[in-house]
Amino acid sequence: MKIRVLGSAAGGGFPQWNCNCRNCAGVRDGSVAATPRTQSSIAASGDGQSWVLFNASPDLLAQIRSFAALQPGRALRDTAIVDVVLVDAQLDHTLGLLMLREGKRLRIWCSERVRAELTSSHPIFELLEHYCGVDWQRLPLEPGSSFVIPSMDSVRCQALAVPGNAPPFSPRRDAPEPGDNIALLLTETRTGRSLFYAPGLGAIPFSTNCTPVMTPVGRAAAAVSSIPSGTLAKDAA
Numbered sequence: 001m002k003i004r005v006l007g008s009a010a011g012g013g014f015p016q017w018n019c020n021c022r023n024c025a026g027v028r029d030g031s032v033a034a035t036p037r038t039q040s041s042i043a044a045s046g047d048g049q050s051w052v053l054f055n056a057s058p059d060l061l062a063q064i065r066s067f068a069a070l071q072p073g074r075a076l077r078d079t080a081i082v083d084v085v086l087v088d089a090q091l092d093h094t095l096g097l098l099m100l101r102e103g104k105r106l107r108i109w110c111s112e113r114v115r116a117e118l119t120s121s122h123p124i125f126e127l128l129e130h131y132c133g134v135d136w137q138r139l140p141l142e143p144g145s146s147f148v149i150p151s152m153d154s155v156r157c158q159a160l161a162v163p164g165n166a167p168p169f170s171p172r173r174d175a176p177e178p179g180d181n182i183a184l185l186l187t188e189t190r191t192g193r194s195l196f197y198a199p200g201l202g203a204i205p206f207s208t209n210c211t212p213v214m215t216p217v218g219r220a221a222a223a224v225s226s227i228p229s230g231t232l233a234k235d236a237a
Protein backbone atom coordinates (compact mmCIF):
# COMPACT_ATOMS: atom_id res chain seq x y z
CA MET A 1 0.00 0.00 0.00
CA LYS A 2 1.30 3.42 -0.91
CA ILE A 3 0.22 6.42 1.14
CA ARG A 4 0.66 10.07 0.25
CA VAL A 5 -0.11 12.74 2.82
CA LEU A 6 -1.51 15.46 0.61
CA GLY A 7 -2.34 17.85 3.42
CA SER A 8 -2.09 17.82 7.19
CA ALA A 9 -3.47 21.16 8.41
CA ALA A 10 -6.81 21.79 10.05
CA GLY A 11 -9.52 23.77 8.28
CA GLY A 12 -8.08 26.97 6.85
CA GLY A 13 -4.61 25.52 6.29
CA PHE A 14 -1.35 26.95 7.56
CA PRO A 15 -0.78 29.82 7.29
CA GLN A 16 -4.47 30.65 7.43
CA TRP A 17 -5.39 33.41 4.99
CA ASN A 18 -6.73 35.84 7.60
CA CYS A 19 -4.45 34.96 10.50
CA ASN A 20 -1.66 37.24 11.66
CA CYS A 21 -0.59 35.20 14.67
CA ARG A 22 3.10 34.65 15.37
CA ASN A 23 3.15 31.32 13.55
CA CYS A 24 1.19 32.37 10.47
CA ALA A 25 2.94 35.72 10.13
CA GLY A 26 6.28 34.08 10.86
CA VAL A 27 5.96 31.42 8.20
CA ARG A 28 5.01 34.15 5.70
CA ASP A 29 7.99 36.39 6.44
CA GLY A 30 10.43 33.57 7.12
CA SER A 31 11.03 34.35 10.79
CA VAL A 32 9.46 31.06 11.91
CA ALA A 33 11.01 27.84 10.64
CA ALA A 34 7.78 26.04 9.86
CA THR A 35 6.39 24.31 6.81
CA PRO A 36 3.17 25.63 5.22
CA ARG A 37 0.49 22.93 5.21
CA THR A 38 -2.55 22.40 3.05
CA GLN A 39 -5.78 21.06 4.48
CA SER A 40 -6.21 17.47 5.60
CA SER A 41 -6.26 14.79 2.94
CA ILE A 42 -4.36 11.63 2.02
CA ALA A 43 -4.25 9.43 -1.06
CA ALA A 44 -3.73 5.67 -0.95
CA SER A 45 -3.03 3.10 -3.65
CA GLY A 46 -2.55 -0.63 -3.80
CA ASP A 47 -0.74 -0.65 -7.14
CA GLY A 48 0.62 2.88 -7.53
CA GLN A 49 -1.64 3.42 -10.55
CA SER A 50 -5.16 3.80 -9.18
CA TRP A 51 -5.52 6.05 -6.17
CA VAL A 52 -8.19 6.54 -3.53
CA LEU A 53 -8.58 10.07 -2.26
CA PHE A 54 -9.45 10.31 1.44
CA ASN A 55 -11.24 13.64 1.80
CA ALA A 56 -11.37 16.33 -0.87
CA SER A 57 -9.98 19.50 0.65
CA PRO A 58 -10.37 23.04 -0.71
CA ASP A 59 -6.65 22.74 -1.53
CA LEU A 60 -7.17 19.71 -3.78
CA LEU A 61 -5.97 21.30 -7.02
CA ALA A 62 -2.71 22.40 -5.39
CA GLN A 63 -2.34 18.94 -3.87
CA ILE A 64 -2.81 17.30 -7.29
CA ARG A 65 -0.22 19.69 -8.74
CA SER A 66 2.20 18.64 -6.00
CA PHE A 67 1.87 14.89 -6.65
CA ALA A 68 2.45 13.67 -10.19
CA ALA A 69 0.93 10.23 -9.56
CA LEU A 70 -2.52 11.81 -9.43
CA GLN A 71 -2.13 13.76 -12.64
CA PRO A 72 -3.43 12.81 -16.12
CA GLY A 73 -0.95 10.57 -17.90
CA ARG A 74 -2.81 8.06 -20.06
CA ALA A 75 -5.33 9.99 -22.14
CA LEU A 76 -6.38 13.52 -23.08
CA ARG A 77 -8.87 13.56 -20.20
CA ASP A 78 -7.61 11.42 -17.33
CA THR A 79 -7.07 11.11 -13.60
CA ALA A 80 -5.56 8.54 -11.30
CA ILE A 81 -8.20 9.33 -8.65
CA VAL A 82 -10.67 6.46 -8.98
CA ASP A 83 -12.52 6.61 -5.66
CA VAL A 84 -13.12 9.21 -2.97
CA VAL A 85 -13.73 8.41 0.71
CA LEU A 86 -15.12 11.05 3.07
CA VAL A 87 -14.75 10.90 6.86
CA ASP A 88 -17.38 13.58 7.47
CA ALA A 89 -19.32 16.34 5.69
CA GLN A 90 -17.13 19.24 6.84
CA LEU A 91 -16.33 21.91 4.26
CA ASP A 92 -12.59 21.32 4.59
CA HIS A 93 -13.11 17.70 3.58
CA THR A 94 -15.71 18.15 0.82
CA LEU A 95 -15.27 21.44 -1.06
CA GLY A 96 -12.58 19.86 -3.22
CA LEU A 97 -15.24 17.60 -4.75
CA LEU A 98 -16.39 20.61 -6.77
CA MET A 99 -12.90 20.82 -8.27
CA LEU A 100 -13.36 17.33 -9.71
CA ARG A 101 -16.56 18.23 -11.57
CA GLU A 102 -14.98 18.18 -15.04
CA GLY A 103 -14.17 14.49 -14.76
CA LYS A 104 -16.15 11.25 -14.92
CA ARG A 105 -18.84 10.30 -12.43
CA LEU A 106 -17.41 10.38 -8.92
CA ARG A 107 -17.60 7.22 -6.85
CA ILE A 108 -17.83 8.51 -3.30
CA TRP A 109 -17.75 6.37 -0.16
CA CYS A 110 -19.27 7.87 2.98
CA SER A 111 -21.67 7.07 5.79
CA GLU A 112 -25.44 7.44 5.45
CA ARG A 113 -25.23 10.40 7.86
CA VAL A 114 -22.69 12.18 5.69
CA ARG A 115 -24.65 11.42 2.55
CA ALA A 116 -27.73 12.97 4.17
CA GLU A 117 -25.80 16.19 4.85
CA LEU A 118 -24.39 16.26 1.34
CA THR A 119 -27.85 15.98 -0.21
CA SER A 120 -29.67 18.43 2.09
CA SER A 121 -27.97 20.94 4.40
CA HIS A 122 -24.79 21.08 2.28
CA PRO A 123 -26.12 19.65 -1.00
CA ILE A 124 -22.86 19.25 -2.87
CA PHE A 125 -24.04 15.88 -4.24
CA GLU A 126 -27.03 17.66 -5.80
CA LEU A 127 -24.77 20.31 -7.31
CA LEU A 128 -22.49 17.69 -8.78
CA GLU A 129 -25.41 15.99 -10.52
CA HIS A 130 -25.37 18.99 -12.88
CA TYR A 131 -21.72 18.22 -13.74
CA CYS A 132 -20.05 14.82 -13.36
CA GLY A 133 -22.61 13.13 -11.10
CA VAL A 134 -22.06 11.00 -8.01
CA ASP A 135 -22.27 7.27 -7.38
CA TRP A 136 -22.67 6.88 -3.63
CA GLN A 137 -21.18 3.87 -1.88
CA ARG A 138 -22.37 3.22 1.66
CA LEU A 139 -19.65 2.84 4.28
CA PRO A 140 -20.59 0.03 6.67
CA LEU A 141 -20.28 1.03 10.33
CA GLU A 142 -21.57 -2.12 11.97
CA PRO A 143 -19.03 -3.49 14.50
CA GLY A 144 -16.64 -5.90 12.85
CA SER A 145 -17.66 -4.90 9.34
CA SER A 146 -15.15 -4.15 6.64
CA PHE A 147 -15.20 -3.34 2.96
CA VAL A 148 -12.95 -3.41 -0.07
CA ILE A 149 -12.67 -0.58 -2.57
CA PRO A 150 -12.39 -2.25 -6.00
CA SER A 151 -9.64 0.10 -7.19
CA MET A 152 -7.57 -0.85 -4.13
CA ASP A 153 -8.53 -4.51 -3.67
CA SER A 154 -5.32 -5.44 -1.86
CA VAL A 155 -6.41 -3.38 1.12
CA ARG A 156 -9.13 -4.16 3.65
CA CYS A 157 -10.89 -1.05 4.95
CA GLN A 158 -12.76 -0.59 8.20
CA ALA A 159 -14.80 2.51 9.05
CA LEU A 160 -15.10 3.32 12.75
CA ALA A 161 -17.48 5.87 14.24
CA VAL A 162 -15.45 8.33 16.35
CA PRO A 163 -16.29 11.31 18.58
CA GLY A 164 -16.66 14.66 16.86
CA ASN A 165 -19.26 17.33 16.32
CA ALA A 166 -21.50 17.59 13.27
CA PRO A 167 -20.71 20.50 10.91
CA PRO A 168 -22.00 24.01 11.71
CA PHE A 169 -24.64 23.73 8.96
CA SER A 170 -25.97 20.39 10.23
CA PRO A 171 -29.32 19.99 11.98
CA ARG A 172 -27.37 17.69 14.31
CA ARG A 173 -24.85 20.37 15.31
CA ASP A 174 -23.92 19.76 18.98
CA ALA A 175 -25.91 16.52 18.88
CA PRO A 176 -23.80 14.28 16.62
CA GLU A 177 -24.69 10.67 16.03
CA PRO A 178 -22.55 7.69 15.00
CA GLY A 179 -21.57 8.14 11.38
CA ASP A 180 -21.22 11.92 11.48
CA ASN A 181 -17.49 11.36 12.00
CA ILE A 182 -15.52 8.28 11.15
CA ALA A 183 -11.95 7.09 11.24
CA LEU A 184 -10.52 4.55 8.83
CA LEU A 185 -8.32 1.56 9.41
CA LEU A 186 -6.65 0.39 6.19
CA THR A 187 -4.91 -2.97 6.29
CA GLU A 188 -2.76 -4.33 3.51
CA THR A 189 -3.92 -7.95 3.27
CA ARG A 190 -0.57 -9.31 2.05
CA THR A 191 1.53 -7.90 4.88
CA GLY A 192 -1.02 -7.08 7.57
CA ARG A 193 0.45 -3.61 7.88
CA SER A 194 -2.09 -0.93 8.68
CA LEU A 195 -2.77 2.75 8.64
CA PHE A 196 -5.21 4.49 10.97
CA TYR A 197 -6.54 7.78 9.60
CA ALA A 198 -8.65 9.98 11.87
CA PRO A 199 -8.45 13.62 10.74
CA GLY A 200 -11.80 14.60 12.29
CA LEU A 201 -11.23 13.00 15.66
CA GLY A 202 -12.84 15.20 18.33
CA ALA A 203 -11.34 13.24 21.22
CA ILE A 204 -9.28 10.13 21.78
CA PRO A 205 -11.79 7.35 22.56
CA PHE A 206 -11.35 5.88 26.03
CA SER A 207 -11.04 2.42 24.56
CA THR A 208 -10.88 0.99 21.08
CA ASN A 209 -11.14 -2.49 19.74
CA CYS A 210 -8.49 -1.97 17.10
CA THR A 211 -4.74 -1.93 17.59
CA PRO A 212 -3.39 -0.74 14.27
CA VAL A 213 0.18 -1.60 13.37
CA MET A 214 1.71 1.37 11.60
CA THR A 215 4.10 1.16 8.72
CA PRO A 216 6.79 3.84 8.70
CA VAL A 217 4.85 5.80 6.10
CA GLY A 218 1.60 5.01 7.84
CA ARG A 219 2.96 6.17 11.16
CA ALA A 220 3.83 9.52 9.66
CA ALA A 221 0.41 9.83 8.07
CA ALA A 222 -1.32 8.90 11.28
CA ALA A 223 0.81 11.21 13.32
CA VAL A 224 0.05 14.26 11.26
CA SER A 225 -3.55 13.34 10.58
CA SER A 226 -4.70 12.30 14.01
CA ILE A 227 -4.31 15.76 15.48
CA PRO A 228 -7.83 16.65 16.63
CA SER A 229 -9.44 18.96 14.10
CA GLY A 230 -8.66 22.58 14.87
CA THR A 231 -5.49 21.91 16.80
CA LEU A 232 -3.18 23.44 14.27
CA ALA A 233 -5.52 26.36 13.74
CA LYS A 234 -5.76 26.87 17.50
CA ASP A 235 -2.02 26.60 17.95
CA ALA A 236 -1.54 29.09 15.18
CA ALA A 237 -4.25 31.46 16.40
Ligand SMILES: [Zn+2]
Pocket residue numbers: 015016019020021022023024025236237
Ligand atom coordinates in the same frame (compact mmCIF):
# COMPACT_ATOMS: atom_id res chain seq x y z
ZN1 LIG B 1 -2.28 31.82 12.67
